[in-house]
Amino acid sequence: MVPVNSRIAPYQVHIAPGALERLGESLGDAARVAVIVPEPLRALAEQVGKHCPGRRVTTITVPDAEAAKTPAVLERCWDELAAAGFTRSDLVVGLGGGTATDLAGFVAASWLRGVDFISIPTTVLGMVDAAVGGKTGINLATGKNLVGAFHEPRVVICDLDLLRELPGTEVASGLAEVVKCGFISDAGILQLVDSDLGGALDVTSDTFAELVGRAVAVKAGVVAEDLTERTSSDGNIGREALNYGHTMGHAIEAHEGFRLRHGQAISIGMVWIAEVSRRLLGLDAALAADHSRLLGALGLPVTHDPEAWHGLRRLMNLDKKSRGDDLRLVGLAAQGRPVILESPDESELAESYAVVSGRG
Known part of the structure; x- marks a missing residue:
């Protein structure tokens, strides 16, 4: 409970x-x-x-x-x-x-x-x-x-x-949001997935139950402090932290006509923003690499169409976190340290996508 x-x-x-x-x-x-x-x-x-x-x-x-x-x-x-x-x-x-x-x-x-x-x-x-x-x-x-x-x-x-009757792809899609909670808050989630991948994908296992409980606890802690997304001025970005990977993820969903499951799109979005964070926030390279390693191990996509960047970039301007013409992203300075990136360098965004798409 x-x-x-x-x-x-x-x-x-x-x-x-x-x-x-x-x-x-x-x-x-x-x-x-x-x-x-x-x-x-x-x-x-x-x-x-x-x-x-x-x-x-x-x-x-x-x-x-x-x-x-x-x-x-x-x-x-x-x-x-x-x-x-x-x-x-x-x-x-x-x-x-x-x-x-x-x-x-x-x-x-x-x-x-x-x-x-x-x-x-x-x-x-x-x-x-x-x-x-x-x-x-x-x-x-x-x-x-x-x-x-x-x-x-x-x-x-x-x-x-x-x-119990959910298809494996649906389980994996939901686990993308679980892993997200590991990157933005609870490192124990990442350790559990790493140490028991089979259990993470088995909805009858104790590992799976613990992962769900930990992810719910992360979200519960965030929304208890910031129910309506009114962030503070002390560096705590509140509920916006839950949008890690979602700006790109939502753009991919729309660009692909919602043919991808939500978690599949968010998986790619997290891999991309991890690379952006490595470049602009000094995120540890090993932790950035853990994004594609762990999400890929769960059977989630970690790369995307190299020709899609310009369309995705236009769609990102529609994100609810944007302010006027300024793009705002939830980045990661370190494990458990999500931060807001205001008007990030456009060339770094494009080059990060090139890495994710296999062209970088």
Whole structure:
């Protein structure tokens, strides 16, 4: 169990095989429970309903992946809550990957100006990233996550048994965010992956459970201090640290038409920013090399199309960390020391990409 000591509403993250058994004790006084779930996981929603004794359970099925995060789907969820007579004392459960928990959280945040919700992620990425931190929202035609709210869950339940059927590529993709937490904070994560690669990729292993717990603890510590990304002036970059590798990663996702999984794109993004950090921040060369070594060992991509640089560079200007025309990157000065790079030298960025693409 990992505590999230939020200044607004502290909560717990339960991480274990069979953790779904803890759901009933977390329902409080709710008379009604709405389970928001992607259509492919509808059968799992029935299993969740069995852990809600004495409650009236409404299952709201939504499209899979990003197609769930639209105003039309949000409005349909509101309509179903209204039809079921949901009140301020009732509860929403988000069941699925990060898109499902994002949507469910925003449904809860917006219904009657805010009702409680419980997050039950069913992917590695959902467990270590989307389900913790209070960010909820939907997409618009003009961009991702443009409408949303910070609304923290009552509890997060990470039942590792729910990961047993995930494809190996999906597990590895989620582990990219775990390894990120090792570079920006907890060196023990890097040591675990290095010493037990097989265990890191085995969702039934003790090593895997420890990696998830450590990654959740890193994010919990960051968001407890900086829920809404209001960074301090003392050198602590707060929640922005969690965006390590994401400026390039998001650009790659967009450039490739989202054909790459999120973690695959972030893996390449981390390898690139590590090389940038070696050049501009003096990051130790061995630690920079560890990025491609560890991520590659997990089966993640660590290089990219050498012809893509100019398109990627244009897309990076759309990053949410940018200020006006100035590019801001999360770099790494040393293990556990993420820093902001303001308007970095363009030639160094391009040369770093050349190294990553195999041309440097």
